[in-house]
Amino acid sequence: MTVMTETAKRRPGARIEEVARVAGVSKSTVSRVINDEQYVSAKAREAVHAAIAQLGYAPNQAARALAGHRANAIALVVSEPSGRVLSDPFFAGVLRGVHRELTGRHMQLLLMMSQPSDTEDLVTYLSSGHVDGALLVSLHGEDPLVPMLNEIGLPVVVGGRPLGKTSVPFVDADNFTGGLDAARHLVSLGRKRIATVAGPKDMAVGADRLNGFKRGLSEAKIATDLVAHGDFTPESGTRAMERLLQKAPDLDAVFVAADIMALGALQVLHAQGRRVPEDVAVIGFDDSVFAASATPPLTTIRQDVEELGRTMTWRLLAELAGEQGLPPSLLLPTSLVVRTSA
Amino acid sequence: MTVMTETAKRRPGARIEEVARVAGVSKSTVSRVINDEQYVSAKAREAVHAAIAQLGYAPNQAARALAGHRANAIALVVSEPSGRVLSDPFFAGVLRGVHRELTGRHMQLLLMMSQPSDTEDLVTYLSSGHVDGALLVSLHGEDPLVPMLNEIGLPVVVGGRPLGKTSVPFVDADNFTGGLDAARHLVSLGRKRIATVAGPKDMAVGADRLNGFKRGLSEAKIATDLVAHGDFTPESGTRAMERLLQKAPDLDAVFVAADIMALGALQVLHAQGRRVPEDVAVIGFDDSVFAASATPPLTTIRQDVEELGRTMTWRLLAELAGEQGLPPSLLLPTSLVVRTSA
DNA sequence: AGCTAGTGTGAAAGCGCTCTCTCGGCAGAT
DNA sequence: ATCTGCCGAGAGAGCGCTTTCACACTAGCT
Numbered sequence: 001m002t003v004m005t006e007t008a009k010r011r012p013g014a015r016i017e018e019v020a021r022v023a024g025v026s027k028s029t030v031s032r033v034i035n036d037e038q039y040v041s042a043k044a045r046e047a048v049h050a051a052i053a054q055l056g057y058a059p060n061q062a063a064r065a066l067a068g069h070r071a072n073a074i075a076l077v078v079s080e081p082s083g084r085v086l087s088d089p090f091f092a093g094v095l096r097g098v099h100r101e102l103t104g105r106h107m108q109l110l111l112m113m114s115q116p117s118d119t120e121d122l123v124t125y126l127s128s129g130h131v132d133g134a135l136l137v138s139l140h141g142e143d144p145l146v147p148m149l150n151e152i153g154l155p156v157v158v159g160g161r162p163l164g165k166t167s168v169p170f171v172d173a174d175n176f177t178g179g180l181d182a183a184r185h186l187v188s189l190g191r192k193r194i195a196t197v198a199g200p201k202d203m204a205v206g207a208d209r210l211n212g213f214k215r216g217l218s219e220a221k222i223a224t225d226l227v228a229h230g231d232f233t234p235e236s237g238t239r240a241m242e243r244l245l246q247k248a249p250d251l252d253a254v255f256v257a258a259d260i261m262a263l264g265a266l267q268v269l270h271a272q273g274r275r276v277p278e279d280v281a282v283i284g285f286d287d288s289v290f291a292a293s294a295t296p297p298l299t300t301i302r303q304d305v306e307e308l309g310r311t312m313t314w315r316l317l318a319e320l321a322g323e324q325g326l327p328p329s330l331l332l333p334t335s336l337v338v339r340t341s342a
Numbered sequence: 343m344t345v346m347t348e349t350a351k352r353r354p355g356a357r358i359e360e361v362a363r364v365a366g367v368s369k370s371t372v373s374r375v376i377n378d379e380q381y382v383s384a385k386a387r388e389a390v391h392a393a394i395a396q397l398g399y400a401p402n403q404a405a406r407a408l409a410g411h412r413a414n415a416i417a418l419v420v421s422e423p424s425g426r427v428l429s430d431p432f433f434a435g436v437l438r439g440v441h442r443e444l445t446g447r448h449m450q451l452l453l454m455m456s457q458p459s460d461t462e463d464l465v466t467y468l469s470s471g472h473v474d475g476a477l478l479v480s481l482h483g484e485d486p487l488v489p490m491l492n493e494i495g496l497p498v499v500v501g502g503r504p505l506g507k508t509s510v511p512f513v514d515a516d517n518f519t520g521g522l523d524a525a526r527h528l529v530s531l532g533r534k535r536i537a538t539v540a541g542p543k544d545m546a547v548g549a550d551r552l553n554g555f556k557r558g559l560s561e562a563k564i565a566t567d568l569v570a571h572g573d574f575t576p577e578s579g580t581r582a583m584e585r586l587l588q589k590a591p592d593l594d595a596v597f598v599a600a601d602i603m604a605l606g607a608l609q610v611l612h613a614q615g616r617r618v619p620e621d622v623a624v625i626g627f628d629d630s631v632f633a634a635s636a637t638p639p640l641t642t643i644r645q646d647v648e649e650l651g652r653t654m655t656w657r658l659l660a661e662l663a664g665e666q667g668l669p670p671s672l673l674l675p676t677s678l679v680v681r682t683s684a
Numbered sequence: 685a686g687c688t689a690g691t692g693t694g695a696a697a698g699c700g701c702t703c704t705c706t707c708g709g710c711a712g713a714t
Numbered sequence: 715a716t717c718t719g720c721c722g723a724g725a726g727a728g729c730g731c732t733t734t735c736a737c738a739c740t741a742g743c744t
Contacts, residue, residue: 013469015700026724031702039722058470062407063700066729071404073452087438087631092429099455108472109453110415113441127355128400129730130450234635264635271638289429293576293606295637296613357730368694373732381692405730408699471700 014055023051034059061108065129073108074316075131077122079145080113080138088232088260089288090305094137094159097309105317119145127152133316135159141202142166157316159308161204161329169319171312171330173303175208176215178334182255182283182301183216185336189281191253195226197240197265199257209257209285226251230261237261241268252280253342259284259291259300266294266341281342297339307332356397365393376401403450407471415450416658417473419464421487422455422480430574430602431630432647436479436501439651447659461487469494475658477501483544484508499658501650503546503671511661513654513672515645517550518557520676524597524625524643525558527678531623533595537568539582539607541599551599551627568593572603579603583610594622595684601626601633601642608636608683623684639681649674 016034020027025044032040033048040048051057065071076098078091102109110131114122126134126149133155136145142164149156150168158170186194196213199206206229214224228243230236237256241264244251256262262284266276274280276296284291287302311330318326358376362369367386374382375390393399407413418440420433444451452473456464468476468491475497478487484506491498492510500512528536538555541548548571556566570585572578579598583606586593598604604626608618616622618638626633629644653672660668 017700027701028703028724028726029722032723035702039720041722044723056466058466060408060471060700062404062413062471063729064702065404066402066408066731067700067702069702069729076453087431087434089429092434095453096429099453103455111418111437111441111451111453113445124398124400129402129404234631238635260631263632263637267635267637267639289576289602290605290632293580293609295605295609297609359730369731370694370733371692374693377732381690383692386692402730405699406732408701409730409732411699411732 014057016057016059019048019051019055019057022055023047069129071129071131072106073110073131074102074313074320075110075112075126075134077112077114077126077134077136077145078138079136079140079143089290090232090258090286091137093288093305094309094312097306097311098135098313099309100306101310101313101317107317114145119148123148123152126154132320133157135312135316139163139203140200155316155319157312157319159312161208163202163204163207167328169315169326169328171308171315171332172204172208173305173308174331174334175205175303176212178285178301178303179209179212179214179255179257180216181212181334181336182209182285183213184219185299185338186253186255186281186283186342187216187220187222189253189342191281192222193226193248193251194222194253194255195228195244195248195251196254197237197244197256197261198227198229200231201229206257213255213257230257230264232258232260234260234264237264238268239264241265245269245272253282254280255283255285257285259286259288259294259298262298262300262341263290263294266296266298270295277340277342283342287337291337292339294341296341299339299342300337301334302337303334304332356399358399358401361390361393361397361399364397365389411471413471413473414448415452415473416444416655416662417452417454417468417476419454419456419468419476419478419487420480421478421482421485431632432574432600432628433479435630435647436651436654439648439653440477440655441651442648443652443655443659449659456487461490465490465494468496474662475499477654477658481505481545482542497658497661499654499661501654503550505544505546505549509670511657511668511670513650513657513674514546514550515647515650516673516676517547517645518554520627520643520645521551521554521556521597521599522558523554523676523678524551524627525555526561527641527680528595528597528623528625528684529558529562529564531595531684533623534564535568535590535593536564536595536597537570537586537590537593538596539579539586539598539603540569540571542573543571548599555597555599572599572606574600574602576602576606579606580610581606583607587611587614595624596622597625597627599627601628601630601636601640604640604642605632605636608638608640612637618683625684629679633679634681636683638683641681641684642679643676644679645676646674 016027016030020030029044030048033045137159139162146166146168161170161172198210217224226248228240230240256265269276276282284298284300287300291298291300358369358372362372371386372390375387479501481504488508488510503512503514540552559566568590570582572582598607611618618624626640626642629642633640633642
């Protein structure tokens with residue numbers, strides 16, 4: 001009779017029990033070592049580490065989460081109808097920052113998308129012990145997600161100031177000052193008829209940049225009537241620019257509230273024979289990957305989106321760690337990057 | 343002595359036990375309903391559904407994973423030194439596709455980054471019951487990740503043909519044909535001195551597009567010596583284009599193997615006073631968001647990256663579901679999109 | 685009537701951890 | 715010597731599910 005090969009789906013690797021046996025200690029001690037707790041002798045600690053290495057042991061996350069009441073994971077919730085944000089370098093930057101801040105800690109990142117239609121489901125899901133906290137980006141209007149998550153007591157940090165009066169911790173770039181600096185720069189160039197392609201009205205980013213910009217123009221007694229709204233896509237930049245040129249063929253400068261929309265704006269300017277920056281000065285916002293590679297290279301307001309992601313994550317993890325006296329919200333500086341377009 | 347308020351972190355919502363009680367059945371039956379199994383009477387099923395709705399019950403995922411030997415999650419592993427890929431619209435598209443394919447199924451997406459330095463850690467982690475399968479994108483060279491994951495028996499699908507002889511299921515765009523079509527289009531335009539900014543040498547995407555392109559030129563008896571490599575960043579496109587112009591000032595067309603690099607190339611062409619497409623025809627690859635918004639609008643080879651993401655996910659889920667006779671790998675069609683630049 | 689075969693259901697044994705409890709030992713104070 | 719503490723370690727009770735297994739009940743056959 002031949003010996004049957006055991007093919008049952010057996011998790012590769014050992015369980016904590018085996019590690020304990022090899023190290024000559026109890027499961028409890030192994031657990032203590034894994035979780036870096038105190039009250040373990042150096043000798044025991046070393047024995048456990050050796051056993052872990054020898055067996056190639058990896059603790060089962062599900063079991064840890066179940067027994068330990070924490071998931072060792074956070075969610076990044078992208079709240080956008082079509083998931084369009086994903087194409088935005090802003091999102092990519094945030095994602096990179098989040099990830100960078102997460103490496104080293106034993107935390108995983110869950111990516112979730114939120115459509116208005118299934119907010120309920122999302123909340124249910126987030127409350128099912130899946131994650132320890134959530135990062136929300138690209139909130140529109142007064143998203144019900146925030147109060148709902150608040151209610152179930154899930155720690156949350158929002159990227160980009162949320163609209164409305166909810167007092168949830170958030171991290172944002174100093175969009176107002178950014179818009180202000182953009183306006184001042186155009187003014188300092190001697191431009192007189194200054195327009196703007198602003199962001200969506202239902203997002204604070206859009207409103208803040210626009211307000212800063214208007215403030216800058218007002219300082220110089222320049223009219224603030226030339227405003228067209230886009231939605232952070234290149235096409236919307238194209239359309240907004242066309243509208244502006246139609247309304248004010250004599251404009252000599254434009255502040256586009258996102259590089260990605262500026263791409264579309266530049267194309268229209270080029271197609272209509274306006275030279276940039278000779279005829280029309282263009283200044284963007286973000287200093288994203290394409291700013292330097294635009295035609296011509298784009299002068300822009302730099303915001304460090306990666307830092308934004310890192311800061312959000314840091315803030316959330318600090319809260320999870322139970323740290324006290326955390327700043328409710330943080331504003332990251334922006335800076336002017338002068339290239340060719342303005 | 344005052345009564346301490348109970349602040350213990352208690353999961354909001356009920357457990358399966360409570361649902362069972364409210365529905366007047368056993369835990370087993372509730373579990374069967376949740377998992378859509380057979381052998382449950384219509385009456386019991388309804389009672390359970392009602393109880394779930396009433397209690398706002400959400401099954402604890404950790405417990406399910408632990409007891410059920412499956413995580414209900416897959417990982418998307420981005421294998422790139424610096425996580426640079428994240429900024430690439432290619433990645434964003436894939437992500438969107440993956441997500442779209444995942445919605446509705448009860449599957450979560452874990453995002454993981456793989457540096458060559460911590461491949462071991464990654465593998466350990468992936469094998470710890472965290473995920474049921476993995477999607478790998480942006481593999482360079484012969485990544486050891488593939489054989490390692492193969493060894494631990496984790497189902498894997500790769501996005502973009504992996505280099506080397508490993509026989510892992512993959513999904514890719516038909517890059518060869520795409521490159522071929524790009525070359526033929528430039529030839530059909532009457533261009534004679536045709537260059538290319540190719541992708542990195544250690545990725546199949548790069549090699550495939552380049553080979554297709556060379557084949558296309560050869561058909562027309564045109565020299566294939568004008569090749570400069572980039573790494574899918576705008577800056578690398580800039581540098582590669584500068585090198586090409588230096589080597590062959592008389593070039594009249596260039597195939598840039600990614601729109602994002604084409605942005606940089608267009609800028610150089612513009613700066614050096616070459617008109618596009620009059621002096622130099624430019625054709626990109628991807629048809630990403632900025633292709634249409636480039637200056638001038640970019641003629642390009644379209645690949646449906648979102649479809650790529652969906653297909654990868656579909657393939658992986660099918661395998662997880664135990665489906666038989668799945669195609670080992672799939673090639674998605676590309677198509678020529680003619681705009682202004684060529 | 686007696687036997688299968690197929691349905692519907694519940695009891696209970698884990699899944700692999702964490703964490704509370706308990707207890708021995710050993711320092712320093714009495 | 716005896717009494718406190720505190721450090722270090724193990725036993726064992728869950729965490730909230732899934733999944734056998736056993737059992738009851740229906741038909742549909744001999």
